[in-house]
Amino acid sequence: MRVGLIGPVSARSGAVSLRLGGLKQRAVFALLALNAGRVVPLDRFVDELWPEEPPARATLGLQSYVSRLRRELAAAAAADPEVPQLLTRPPGWQLDLDPALVDVSRFEDLVDRARHTSGAEAAALLAEARRLWCGEPLADLQALSFARAEAVRLTELRLDADELALEAALVAGDAEAAVIAGSRFVAENPFRERGWRAFALGLYRTGRQSEALAAVARLRRTLADELGLDLSPETAAIESGMLRHDPALTFAPRPDPVAAQPSAAQPSAAQPSAAQPSAAQPADDRLLGRDAALAAVDQAVSRACSGRGSLLLLEASAGAGKTTLLRAVAERTTAAGGHAVAGSGVGIGAMPALWPWVTIVRAVAALLPDDGALATGGAAGQALTLMRSGGPAGADRSQTQLFRGVVDLLLAARAGGPLAVVLDDLQWVDPDSRTLLALAVDELVEHGVLFAVAVRTEEPGTEEVAATLRGVRRDAVVRVPLPGLAAGDVAEILHRLSGSAPDTEVAAAVHRRTLGNPFFVGEVVRLLVSEHRLHPAAVDEALPTEVEEVLRRRLERLPQQTVALLTVVALAGPIGVDTLATVSGLDADAVLDACESALLAELLVEHGPGFALRHDLIRQTLERGVSQARRVRLHARLADALRARSALSDRSALSDRSALAPEEIVAVARHLVLAEPAVGPAAVPYLAAAADDAMNRNCYREAERFLDQALDLASRAPDREEGARLAGTVRGRMSVVRTWSGQQPAATVLDDTEPDLDESPAGWVNIRLTRALTGRYAEAVEAAEHALTVARAPAAVAAAHFVAGWGQCVRGRLDESDRHFRAFEAIGGLQVPAVGVAAAGYAALVAHCRGDDATADRHETRARVRAGTNPAVVMEADLYAAWLRAMRGDADGCRAWAAACAAAADLGPLYGIHAEMLLAWADAALGDPGGARRCDQAYDRFAASGVLMFAPFYLLLRAEAHALAGHAGRAAALVAESAARSAELGDVCRVPRLLRLAEDRVQTSRKP
Template sequence: MQVLGPLRGDIDGVPVHLGSPRQRAVLALLLADRGRVVPVDRLVDGLWRGRPPQKAAASLHAYVSNLRRVLEPGRAPRTPAGVLVSAPPGYAVRLPEDAVDAWRFEAAVRRSRTAPPAEARRLLEEALGWWHGAAYGEWADEEWAAAEAARLGELHAVARELAVAAALASGDPAEAVPAAETLVREHPLREEAWRLLALGLWASGRRADALAVLRRAAAVMADELGLGLGEALTELESAMLTGRTEVLRTAVPAASQPVSTESRPGASKVVAPVADDLFVGRDDELRVLEEAARDALHGGGVVLVTGEPGAGKSALLARCRRRLRDQGWTVVVGRCPEFDGAPSAWAWVEALGALARRTPPADPDALGALLPETGHRRRSDRGDGPADGTTGSVDAIRRGRPGECDCGEEARFDEEGMPADAGTVVASGGRGGGEFAGRFRLHQAFGTWLRSAAAQAPLAVIVDDLHRADSETLALLERAAGLVGSPVLVIAAYRPVDAEDRLTQALAELAHRSPHRLTLDGLPLSGVDTLVRAVCRDRVDAATVRALAERTGGNPFYVRESARLLASEGALVAISEVPQGVRDVLRRRLRQLPSGTSAVLQLAAVVGRETEVGLLVEAADPAQHEEHDVLDALEVSVTAGLLTEPAPGVVRFAHALVRDTLYTDLVGVRRARLHARVADALRRRRPDDVAALAHHFACAASPRTAALAVEYSLAAADLAERRYAHDTAVELLTQAIEALARIPAVADDGRPARRTGQLVALLGRLLRAQNRAGAIVAARETRQRAIEAAEAVGHQELTAAALDSWIGPGRALSGPRGLVEHTALDVFVDRLLARAELDPAVLGVSRPAVTDGQDAWAAPGEARQADGVDQTAGVERRLAVARAVGDPLLLACALTAEAAVAPVGTVDRRTSLATELRVLGYAHDLPANSWVREHIGAMAAGARNEVAKVREHAGQGLAVARRHRLEESEAINLTTLGMLAHVEGRFGEAEATYTQAREVLRVHGSPHGDLVRVLGLTTVRLSSGRPGEAEPLLRTLAPGAVPTVDLALAVVLARQGEDEQAYALGRRSPAAVPVVPDHLYGIALTLRAELAVLLGDVDSARELVPLLLPLRTQLAGAASISFVTRPYAHSLGELYRLLGDEPEARAQFALAEDVAHRWGSRHMAEAARAASAHVVPHG
């Protein structure tokens, strides 16, 4: 029988149903008298509280009969009862002492008093484990239960004190101290508990803490009882002050000298084992980490740890951290914040702050943005912000002589897109004051510091919760992982289910380092058993453990929380009623807390995963929670295992799931009000914590807090940009714009608030940040919104300001044409001319659309010619204006526009453009233009059939695109890699790469993703002889939208013998389908040529020959480095054969075979050779 907690009965280990509440009360009342006979009158009076019904005796008899059948199911009819017996004048329970847990408990405590310390400790720990709640807790308000419950409660407290004393007497103060601390928290008026805690601390070498405990005890006794310390505590205090260690040795014989817990060389630390330190079921994973560390000693390494929430990732990393430190490693840890409002790159600020204390950097100024001491300095204090003016190379740029900048075509560049001598150039101050160069210097200094630290001792960098990382955190992680040759081990943990696109991209980069991968699954049954027993401190039956293992899937956090619930509510609940989700378990545990505790926890959840106690006290509503109420609630929560105390005055949620459950359960209005209270308190306590203040004021979402939300969001965005976390800056600026909309339309002084100018300015900053972050599609939308806002009030200066924000490298590479009226562009150009005090007559232009033509590469199918007007006509005039104004961004746009409209296959001019753009990109922080240079360089190499250089430029461009999060640029580089795989006959890889490019574009909102995939797969399937597989792909796109798609579908149909449909698509003649000189020009020409041959269209063949001849030494499409079909000469050979010129046909096929060999394309060479063999000699 169990009465220490919910009443239950077992027969041979099988639970039995004890019936209705009143029937259960009959049994409890009899058990409370410990075997003595209880008169019927007393039973009736107790059951019905002195007001029995008329047939109370009959009802009592029925209850007794039912209980007898339950308790003795095998008893034969009409035989005397052996358990619940009748004895005048009533009934009694006849059971052996060890059959009732309360009786067994009392006997164990009695035996422990005379047993040796080790045996007493075992007896008491076992006995205390039998408690599953308050004795007779179901009847706490019944008079008949009160006396016995109180007696057993007192005996329980005594037993806990005896257990602590036994632990001390066994020489184990580390075990005794936490148990004693819990005792004084729960029973602050028991002097024996205070005495034992002080003894345990003294024995652990913490005499100062022990004396502080006695002072706490004195304060409690004085406040609560008006008394001083008792004799035992007074004597102990005296012994501590006078150094009489014989008092200590009497209580703790093994502690002849107090044990020091301070670190000493060669000495191990004494660490008090607590439940949270329990490490179960991850020994194999820990061995993998240790093996990875041994491998990393010879040149570095990467480990990626994944698992669902609560799988034990953080616990594994903590254990690994201790192991590595014991082995002589320098270990630094950074945690990506699991809540909003933390500063950007915080994981590295945290980790590097720890590293700086151990191994200071040689050049702290170069790392100022990432060091906690200097991270908040303004850009002007550092002197390395983006240059507003021009550098020493501007004169050369204005003269149009980029070669004078010592950055010619043959110069060497590293993977960052920087000159190989960038360090020397930057150090000399010759150029590179921009943010791009600043970020480069920061990353270089970061890598140098880590290598230097690793040279002194192997370095392990642990980054937890990587799924919450911002872009700069990930970029620095990639940098650390790339320190090949140094003993630097990077260990990162994340939840795959919460991984966002930027993490996916970073993981793709880390894959090149062949990382060790660890996936944490659920614990095995043995691990669940160990964890449950550790929490419950009881013999939990195997069936209950199996039930918990099945329900929780072995998730350690879920198991731990379920075990805590089991300890408080019993095994019956665990088997039949435990909620199915860990959040439901947490909610159930939260409901068990005292009134008011949940409200304080909700306030803590609004602050974040970790918070200062003082902040909670200040933010709490004084009408509901005074200081002592907040402290009491936190103490209860720590005791319940929901919070931990990582440092004095700081509390932290035991797991992110606890905080998330509390936060998500808050109703919106209440959540906003709590954010407002936290924001106000935080502003008083930490006014420089701009990221947190921005978050809380924004989440308060009220007109009162809106202006402050704007102010702090902008300050936090400044900090993010100083750390090059541009995606975080985008989020903060978006937040500022949303807050701006909540500012009242009428100011406090009654005048209308003028918000349009503020809105355009904020949109301009957002636009620039989006460009920096590579979100070009979003930037286009922001640009249009800014222009519409300015034009709505008819303010030309605001319109020009919006355009000024937009002018930049990304626009030249993406975006549909026609989003901005030419009049708006004219306003912007006029503003530039006026600002530069230039005479338009001198330039020979009145109001040139300097930026017109930037979108020439906007989308497949958009031409150099619009409405019959050649866009190349204005290029020289744009360049003249841009060079005269001296604006590097404007010049970059003009150069890019020229490259975009340059004739297909142009080599020399594109090479010089690429060189000048490289100079601009480096000198003026234009990372997208550094990418453009690589792109144009690849195009020039493609026109020259230089395959190795195409691959090199594409690889460097891809590195720049990924490093600066230029997603559309990354997709273009992926199409180049797909093209190369196609050329070399790796058709499956080519299709997969084109599909990957589509996904990159789709994720970032580009409308061109499907077109890229369809064209890429179509060209591959045509080359590999699978036209039937291309047809359904092509039909997914709208007919007529892109002429090249119509041509491709016509060729596919013609190859399959569907000439009529092919004719229809070709409008009865291939020549009728327009072929515009865009980046699809090459493949469109060859498709049109093949269609003419398949349909026998001689007239079209004659028209196509002069178009193809200037390009005959190239591979069709290679100059645009996205898609290819075949060498131009192959198409010429087929056209000449159709026209009857067999010698010229053979010559062209031979040339096509040579071009194919230069590209390493065996299948294209074989196709040209086979085509030549089918040329019938004339005559």
């Protein structure tokens, strides 16, 4: 595409002329073309199109012109891929066009090249430049001041080119051409001495000496009569030389000093001028005045590259530039040949546990080639599996394996080069994330990993952060200085944002009122520039006490629709375009158009496929401007938008909750909690779903937090019956959480309420199994088989078959159990790893008890494959393997698998209790004389937990241990106790080997 500005504004793609619209739209295009390849700020457009007071809808109108131009360019691009794009580049727009395709730029380039050559070559360049003129520059935009100024500048440059052409002709030896062109030139431009000199020299060299002297005399009279000036020394010298017949005049004139410079009449619109700040600012504009901080960063990066890591701590108030410096840490590490991974707290409210580390682990995995993280095996691979699946991961208690895995992943990434781990807004992250940070720092700084964290002071959470950091090794912490900017730095920011020479009084006023806070400085200056009030008195008005008033006034200049969308982003956090469209009722294109104003005003930034606010202070300002009633409605609409999107994305979902990712479940729950006045306790099922997700990852503290919130909401439900129903489903889950986290014995789980099977199959399984641990196996089987009499979705049917199969296994009804587990597998199972592993594990036990050990081995292999590298699920598979070995009498195998399960017992205390019992039996079976005593102790702890499942089985293992120790009477008593417990609980041991042992003990006890 070629653009013409010398003449009426035009653009052509091939043989087709683009339709550039009316006066203001053509002016927008002209400004973009004059600055092709560079950003033109929004304020410049407003100033040029509305030089007086701009209308309230100026920005909206400007966006409309840009949108129309984009459509025209897009239509032309269909036939010509070389047609440029019109890009949004804060703080304005950029035409992505090679300047050489704009006639003005081409003209300037030709003239500049001609200045640096001479003779025929210069003449040819200038002739080509002259052919570009086809009328007055920007002829159809002369109603606008910038177009008039540009036309004057270009006309002046054209006259310079004409004079250069006269001189080039003389140098080339074509004095006659210089005379012919010079005669015309001086007639049209009687005050241009340089042209007169060339004309006179041409006359002199063609032998017309008297005419040459007459030409100089005519110039003298014109200057004296019209301007009251004398001849310049250069012209007077030429006249004197003519009178002396100076031989030097027969040669080419020396280059005129004036000729080497462009005319100073007007600055080029294609170059930054005093009235137009440069679009291409240095990358570190926002790091002005941060020399000391950057020095600390550079030193830390250098040390890290040489193998000595550290923790850079940035503590300062909002707006001090912490995030910008963290970005500098990442950029400098990358520039040194390394990598940077980042996570952040979120100021809007809840997020899943360990979420900052989820993003970090995902980024680390991308650094390791061919899934190298999994190749590392062990804890590292397990951590990757948990974290990469999304949502909370790991256990609530020590989480040793998970944390070990994250540290191993970071260590593997550091092996490939320098590594920086960056955490922003540490005051908002959860306690587990802070703990993991402290552990990682203590271990990894010695391996050269660089950590950088930012903490906003005077915010809730800072005391907790300080407590965490006090536990970090002191020699690793480097506090980065972040004082307020100096007055000189403020003056430089003023210069760069306004494009004018800094006024020292204005700079001093801004510095005084902002205390040098970089964010505040930038916001105040932007506001005053946009209001054309850059003077000291206006500074005091712009910033009474807080930057909030400045932000409000900047927001008032934006279109109303844009501010409405910004408010949604403030309440939602980072948000996709589709969700914004749903909440606002606009289509996606309208959302993009409306957000563009905020992007250009640098209030909004692009965030993946959507947007986020540039700074949390903007969020706070917007939130304070929303009434409570409107806020409630917006949160309700945000929740609806997320639920609707999930339903559209998965038509086969049982419910919208089952189609949401863990972070989306938390987001919906949060919005519904805040929308409670309008939607009532609608958040309860989502809080319960979030708890289910946390429980599936053994994250008990997070699960309990969600459930506490759900119970509180249920207690406030206007409909008491509904509130009681909701509270019942939550209390059941709470019992599960407290049981499996070791907070209460399983025997206390007597609540009859449970999650709905269709809505939450995993939650239903959890509560059914936990309640059945107290001996209610028949009830679990009855509930499951009843559930199977109703048509349900596959996941619900699989859940019911699993519970029925599990219950019949414990009851010793092996054929029925086998039938249900086969049905479970035929359906495809329940897509919850722990349930799939449990189904295969119990099926293996059933197969052994039925005398089919080959099938038992196949089931055990299936359980191991399903467990993958998830540490919590691997722990369960280890327990099933240990049970199977104990049933077979394989003490060595039982000990190995039970020890593996016990090593991970912090992930599930009840599993540790089972493992301890199996380890004690294995010791006894292997000849340890203290094994029988430890069996008794382990069984006592098992009984104290309230868990009754497999009590008869464990009593028989104890009996065997005492028999091996020579305690025949004690063994017989335990066999009798096992039989009594079976009759009481309905828990029947069908292990062939142990049944034979029981019969032997009975026969022995009957002998006289």
